[in-house]
Amino acid sequence: MPLMARWPLPMTLLVLAAAVPAVRAQANGVPASAAGIYTCVDDQGRKITSDRPIASCTAKEQRVLNKDGSLKAVYPPILTAEERAEKEAQDRKLAEARAAHADAVRRDRNLLQRYPNETPHHKAREAALDTVRLAMKASEDRLKALEGERKPLLAEAEFYVGKPLPPKLRGQLDANDAAVEAQRAATVQQQAELERVNRLYDAELARLKLLWAGAVPGSLGPILPQATPSPVASGASPIKPSTLR
Numbered sequence: 001m002p003l004m005a006r007w008p009l010p011m012t013l014l015v016l017a018a019a020v021p022a023v024r025a026q027a028n029g030v031p032a033s034a035a036g037i038y039t040c041v042d043d044q045g046r047k048i049t050s051d052r053p054i055a056s057c058t059a060k061e062q063r064v065l066n067k068d069g070s071l072k073a074v075y076p077p078i079l080t081a082e083e084r085a086e087k088e089a090q091d092r093k094l095a096e097a098r099a100a101h102a103d104a105v106r107r108d109r110n111l112l113q114r115y116p117n118e119t120p121h122h123k124a125r126e127a128a129l130d131t132v133r134l135a136m137k138a139s140e141d142r143l144k145a146l147e148g149e150r151k152p153l154l155a156e157a158e159f160y161v162g163k164p165l166p167p168k169l170r171g172q173l174d175a176n177d178a179a180v181e182a183q184r185a186a187t188v189q190q191q192a193e194l195e196r197v198n199r200l201y202d203a204e205l206a207r208l209k210l211l212w213a214g215a216v217p218g219s220l221g222p223i224l225p226q227a228t229p230s231p232v233a234s235g236a237s238p239i240k241p242s243t244l245r
Helices: 007-029 081-116 117-159 167-212
Strands: 039-041 047-050 062-065 071-075
Touching: 081 167, 117 167
Parallel strands: none
Antiparallel strands: 039 047, 039 062, 062 071
16 A cells, blocks of 8 residues: 555645645756755745745745855746746847848858959849840830831821721720830839849948958848839849849
8 A cells, every 4th residue: 555545634735735846846947856955035035945946936046055055056037927928029039130140141241252342243233234224125115116006007097087986996096005005114113123223232232342341241230131122024024133142
């Protein structure tokens, strides 16, 4: 028969009550079996000493001393649910900041490796701008072609002054108008893309000049992600300067 089964009920309850603080402490990260002298100062400023984790000091720092009085370990206060949530939020922010810094270091080093001086950076800018310029030239050529296609349609429409235009001619003129409007909208987008690319390369060059001058990679702050650009019209892909790669 187990020993506790032979004990009187009051004795059994007393033993179980004494075990609760140790179990609670162990569940909160304080090793209940660690040998040593536990000390803490409670809310009233009284110093409490015990040979096991002190249940009334779970919200306080507990020190564990060796038999000779030297410090063996220090256990921080056990956090409440709200305090744990706040600490986890702070830890996440710190982790995000560390990740952003590491990313900035990596990107700065990549920039320096790709552009040891301004010459290759200028070439990269021009190559990116040429893609947009080609799209703009294609739009200009298409507008001229549409203008040429419209002239005979207008000449034919002169025969119907004051009369309804034939459905076929009316449809051709409407289609020409829609195509012209689309190309003009594409030109506006392409001009905006041209300016966006220049702004990105300007910002990149400003950062590179600091790095070339001796700034430590990552010391200039994180490289913030840029807004997703609108696609260049007439099939050209949006330009992605090296800071975004």
